[in-house]
Amino acid sequence: MLTVESIRKRFAGAEDAPAALDGVSFHVAPGDFFTLLGPSGCGKTTTLQCIAGLEAPDSGRITMGGDVVFCSERRIAVPANRRNLGMVFQSYAIWPHMTVHENVAFPLVHGMRKAASGEVGPRVRRALERVKLDALADRPAPLLSGGQQQRVALARALVHEPRLLLLDEPLSNLDAKLRDQMRVELRQLVKSLGITTVFVTHDQTEAMAMSDRVALMRQGRVVQLGSPRDLFLKPASAFAADFMGRTNMIRGRLVQAGPPAAIATPLGLIGSDGAPGLPAGAEVFAVVRPQAVTVLPDDAPADGLANVFRGRVIAQVFLGDVVEADLAVGEGSLRVLLSPYREAPVGAALTVEIPPAHCVVVPAEER
Amino acid sequence: MTRAGTLSRRLTQQNVALALLLLLVGVLVLGPLLVLVRTSFAPAGTAPLETTVVTLDNYRAMLASPDTLVLLRNTLVYAVGSVTIAVALATAVAWLTERTDMPGQVLVRILMFSWMAVPPLVLGFGWILLINPGQGLLNVWARAWFGATDAPFTLYSMWTLIVITALAAVPTAFVMVSGLLRNIDPQLEQAGKVLGGSAWSVVRRITLPLLTPGILSVVIYMFMAVVQTFDLPLIIGLTARIPVLSTRVYLLSSPDRGIPNYGLSSTFGIFLLLLASLLMWGYLHATRVGERFRVVTGKGFRPRRLVLGPWRWPALGGVMLYFLVMLMPLLMLFWASLFPVYRTPSLDLLAGASFASYAKAIGSSMVQRAALNTVLLVVLSGTIVMALAALVGWFSVRGGRRIGRIVDILSFAPTAIPPVVMVVAILLLYLRTPLYGTIAILVIGHVSIYLAFGARTMVAAIMQIHKELGDAALTSGASWLTSMRRITLPLVWPHMLNGWLWVVAHSARDLTIPLTLMTASNMVIASALWMMWDFPDLPGAAALSMLLVLGSLLLVVPLQIVAGRATAAPG
Ligand SMILES: Nc1ncnc2c1ncn2[C@@H]1O[C@H](COP(=O)(O)OP(=O)(O)OP(=O)(O)O)[C@@H](O)[C@H]1O
Ligand SMILES: [Mg+2]
Numbered sequence: 051m052l053t054v055e056s057i058r059k060r061f062a063g064a065e066d067a068p069a070a071l072d073g074v075s076f077h078v079a080p081g082d083f084f085t086l087l088g089p090s091g092c093g094k095t096t097t098l099q100c101i102a103g104l105e106a107p108d109s110g111r112i113t114m115g116g117d118v119v120f121c122s123e124r125r126i127a128v129p130a131n132r133r134n135l136g137m138v139f140q141s142y143a144i145w146p147h148m149t150v151h152e153n154v155a156f157p158l159v160h161g162m163r164k165a166a167s168g169e170v171g172p173r174v175r176r177a178l179e180r181v182k183l184d185a186l187a188d189r190p191a192p193l194l195s196g197g198q199q200q201r202v203a204l205a206r207a208l209v210h211e212p213r214l215l216l217l218d219e220p221l222s223n224l225d226a227k228l229r230d231q232m233r234v235e236l237r238q239l240v241k242s243l244g245i246t247t248v249f250v251t252h253d254q255t256e257a258m259a260m261s262d263r264v265a266l267m268r269q270g271r272v273v274q275l276g277s278p279r280d281l282f283l284k285p286a287s288a289f290a291a292d293f294m295g296r297t298n299m300i301r302g303r304l305v306q307a308g309p310p311a312a313i314a315t316p317l318g319l320i321g322s323d324g325a326p327g328l329p330a331g332a333e334v335f336a337v338v339r340p341q342a343v344t345v346l347p348d349d350a351p352a353d354g355l356a357n358v359f360r361g362r363v364i365a366q367v368f369l370g371d372v373v374e375a376d377l378a379v380g381e382g383s384l385r386v387l388l389s390p391y392r393e394a395p396v397g398a399a400l401t402v403e404i405p406p407a408h409c410v411v412v413p414a415e416e417r
Numbered sequence: 418m419t420r421a422g423t424l425s426r427r428l429t430q431q432n433v434a435l436a437l438l439l440l441l442v443g444v445l446v447l448g449p450l451l452v453l454v455r456t457s458f459a460p461a462g463t464a465p466l467e468t469t470v471v472t473l474d475n476y477r478a479m480l481a482s483p484d485t486l487v488l489l490r491n492t493l494v495y496a497v498g499s500v501t502i503a504v505a506l507a508t509a510v511a512w513l514t515e516r517t518d519m520p521g522q523v524l525v526r527i528l529m530f531s532w533m534a535v536p537p538l539v540l541g542f543g544w545i546l547l548i549n550p551g552q553g554l555l556n557v558w559a560r561a562w563f564g565a566t567d568a569p570f571t572l573y574s575m576w577t578l579i580v581i582t583a584l585a586a587v588p589t590a591f592v593m594v595s596g597l598l599r600n601i602d603p604q605l606e607q608a609g610k611v612l613g614g615s616a617w618s619v620v621r622r623i624t625l626p627l628l629t630p631g632i633l634s635v636v637i638y639m640f641m642a643v644v645q646t647f648d649l650p651l652i653i654g655l656t657a658r659i660p661v662l663s664t665r666v667y668l669l670s671s672p673d674r675g676i677p678n679y680g681l682s683s684t685f686g687i688f689l690l691l692l693a694s695l696l697m698w699g700y701l702h703a704t705r706v707g708e709r710f711r712v713v714t715g716k717g718f719r720p721r722r723l724v725l726g727p728w729r730w731p732a733l734g735g736v737m738l739y740f741l742v743m744l745m746p747l748l749m750l751f752w753a754s755l756f757p758v759y760r761t762p763s764l765d766l767l768a769g770a771s772f773a774s775y776a777k778a779i780g781s782s783m784v785q786r787a788a789l790n791t792v793l794l795v796v797l798s799g800t801i802v803m804a805l806a807a808l809v810g811w812f813s814v815r816g817g818r819r820i821g822r823i824v825d826i827l828s829f830a831p832t833a834i835p836p837v838v839m840v841v842a843i844l845l846l847y848l849r850t851p852l853y854g855t856i857a858i859l860v861i862g863h864v865s866i867y868l869a870f871g872a873r874t875m876v877a878a879i880m881q882i883h884k885e886l887g888d889a890a891l892t893s894g895a896s897w898l899t900s901m902r903r904i905t906l907p908l909v910w911p912h913m914l915n916g917w918l919w920v921v922a923h924s925a926r927d928l929t930i931p932l933t934l935m936t937a938s939n940m941v942i943a944s945a946l947w948m949m950w951d952f953p954d955l956p957g958a959a960a961l962s963m964l965l966v967l968g969s970l971l972l973v974v975p976l977q978i979v980a981g982r983a984t985a986a987p988g
Contacts, residue, residue, distance in 0.1 A: 062817060062818040062819065063818050102888075102892050103891075103892075104888050104891065104892070129429060129891075129897075130888070130891040130892055131891050131892070131893075131894045131895055131896055131897075132894075133892075134894070135892050136892070136893075137888075137889070137892040139885040139888065139889055140885070141883055141885050143883065143885040143886045143888065143889035145886060145889070145904055145908075146908070147907050147908060156890065156893050156895070156903075157893035157894050157895075160890070160893070160894070160895040160899045160903060161893050161894025161895055162894035163894060203889075206889075206893065207892075207893075210893070210894060216892070
């Protein structure tokens with residue numbers, strides 16, 4: 051449905067800064083919920099604006115459902131209003147001089163694909179019903195709460211049935227509770243309409259909860275592309291491992307390239323199933339999610355067993371649903387998750403196992 | 418799709434609008450300038466644009482003439498004197514209004530804003546009636562009450578010209594300085610107080626240094642404005658034999674006797690333009706320095722006011738005294754408009770007062786035509802300026818860096834071109850076209866001169882509009898024009914109205930353009946006023962002055978009261 055091919059963009063006036071987009075490519079299948087994820091300033095908004103036609107890339111190609119909407123070689127640049135899109139902006143961009151109804155009706159009245167005048171009313175009403183705002187149709191836009199504005203923006207982006215929906219951090223201005231609720235509602239809504247969606251966020255939890263596929267971006271590049279599960283469980287770089295959630299990054303040296311691989315770390319020798327494609331001797335991180343670490347019974351044998359370590363609790367945080375505990379193991383430390391029902395005071399000894407299947411090895415140079 | 422895409426890349430509404438804008442502003446601004454430069458190199462006695470000869474004669478004549486030094490000295494003395502007085506007075510009043518608990522602050526603000534609508538020309542006439550050597554009311558009273566033998570107030574001197582100009586310039590300076598004072602972060606002053614400074618040392622050590630870059634930019638701006646003023650030096654300075662650069666440019670191109678010397682006029686014009694450009698450069702520099710020191714917070718702003726205590730009322734009295742002095746010339750004109758022949762005001766004469774001059778003025782076909790022309794002129798000028806300014810604002814803020822810069826420079830350049838120079842250039846450019854002698858040429862003049870102000874207003878306004886509001890219209894499928902018409906313009910509407918009002922008021926009071934381009938068919942109230950005064954028809958001119966002031970105030974005051982209420986600072 052949407053193909054973005056190596057788009058580059060450097061802003062005028064920022065010539066000495068690194069390019070805002072440095073060869074971004076990805077493909078979004080019809081009906082997919084696709085997410086651009088990355089830290090602030092990595093180029094998510096710029097990518098979205100290039101897709102929307104609000105910014106022109108310096109080079110590259112963008113295709114939508116068979117139509118080339120941008121191609122630097124053939125000098126094609128279809129303007130934003132002819133791309134048949136719906137977009138929700140980070141600021142929501144609700145027009146303050148109009149009512150809710152007028153805001154939502156705008157694409158039908160002034161857009162490229164105008165609706166017959168008799169149809170506008172019913173279609174706006176249906177769009178507002180979808181976001182549960184039909185009761186507020188006549189309210190002036192400035193009198194809406196943040197959550198309501200977000201819904202109006204969504205209704206306005208969907209009312210003309212665009213072929214592609216673009217969402218720029220639509221949830222970031224909402225409070226935590228509302229955000230959790232809207233996450234589910236938003237995904238259900240676009241999925242029920244079957245509309246292809248490109249979603250931008252810097253929150254990895256949001257990305258994982260909502261997306262079919264995620265493109266992880268950094269400094270104007272896509273560094274990893276895959277399902278949320280892939281990104282979380284099989285990060286390809288230290289950056290991806292770190293960005294996708296809490297993790298142990300255990301620095302060490304690859305002593306056996308594998309597979310199976312073996313890494314010499316301050317904790318001791320750690321074995322991994324992962325084949326990182328790195329030569330023996332390379333500096334690496336062993337990526338071990340706290341959730342991956344198994345806590346063995348106190349009387350389990352430890353000495354001499356591969357990937358089994360004995361440690362001492364040096365700190366713990368009681369979070370309610372879990373207890374986060376830091377263990378001193380060998381010369382290093384390891385974070386694990388414990389059941390809140392398990393008593394493990396500071397100083398207690400624990401035996402833990404790192405399953406080789408759940409230990410990912412990534413090169414150490416960048417983070 | 419492909420074809421449409423390629424084509425639409427070049428021929429979008431946006432690009433068409435940009436091209437039209439650049440063309441229009443380019444012609445308005447650059448056309449006259451080029452003609453001016455060309456004419457300054459043309460030999461004397463030739464009609465402009467009808468010769469191919471290039472000569473430096475005019476420059477030689479200008480440099481060789483001993484007059485030139487006198488002109489320059491007069492201009493500088495005049496400008497330095499009136500700017501110093503005006504800014505000092507304005508700063509005092511602004512400080513009292515913005516930073517102390519003096520009563521009547523809203524009133525002072527509204528009076529100051531409204532006073533900008535009173536034409537300096539009219540004030541000048543009033544002052545002439547007040548202090549001319551023979552009949553001047555103040556002189557008559559001084560002789561009658563204090564036994565003065567000759568006239569203690571001298572009208573026709575450099576000092577009088579300076580004081581009258583300064584008084585007339587105070588409102589503009591007040592508006593600028595009070596803006597500065599409002600934007601100082603009070604926390605900085607409070608920090609000074611917490612550290613143990615007395616109220617006065619805080620003013621001296623913290624407030625004033627913070628203000629210095631801002632005040633400097635106001636001084637340079639006012640300096641530029643005074644160097645460019647034309648009406649007061651014309652009506653007072655000429656009789657007093659105090660020629661300045663602006664009146665010289667005018668007299669060379671529109672002499673009372675003999676044929677115009679456009680070449681020399683243009684050369685002096687270029688000289689004046691260089692002087693103004695230098696000031697302009699200084700102004701931009703000062704405002705840039707000002708930005709660097711800028712301590713604007715905008716939010717949660719609650720100015721701490723100095724408590725004047727028993728001095729509150731004397732302070733207000735002082736400020737009101739200024740307004741009284743400003744009112745005197747208007748009252749004088751009002752008196753003069755009530756009698757067919759001027760007589761020294763006294764209560765006994767009141768019985769013979771009548772509004773006959775008003776009836777005569779309103780009945781005169783010349784005045785009627787001039788009134789119609791004035792309405793046409795001000796409405797067209799205001800509307801065209803604000804329409805262009807809206808586009809300038811949009812492209813300057815949203816058009817990208819290069820385009821923004823070009824549009825900015827083009828629309829700001831006229832600030833450095835003194836109106837009296839611009840009008841000579843326009844005269845030269847359009848003299849042989851059918852436009853000459855019509856209202857259209859006056860509109861062209863005012864649009865060129867006031868575009869810079871309109872553009873500043875709209876750039877600031879559009880900067881406040883979040884970019885995504887316009888973008889949202891585009892992604893909704895609306896064209897660029899629809900997005901402008903339905904979203905951007907409705908959101909900046911109040912700023913546009915304010916700018917429109919400013920242009921209308923200034924266009925109505927300006928004499929430079931209508932007088933230099935005057936023919937029998939394009940007379941407006943300001944030029945008619947000058948004609949009647951010169952004729953002389955004192956009661957007629959006085960009545961017409963009052964009508965002009967009344968008309969301007971009726972338009973400006975109600976809107977200022979509304980705006981004044983909305984922006985009145987808390988506390
Ligand atoms: N108009 C502009 N002019 C110059 N540089 C820009 C402009 N817009 C964005 N940039 C730069 O381009 C880079 C990418 O910006 P972008 O807005 O795409 O980031 P983002 O990933 O959306 O960040 P955030 O999560 O903070 O919204 C940043 O370094 C930013 O400073
Ligand atoms: Mg962003």
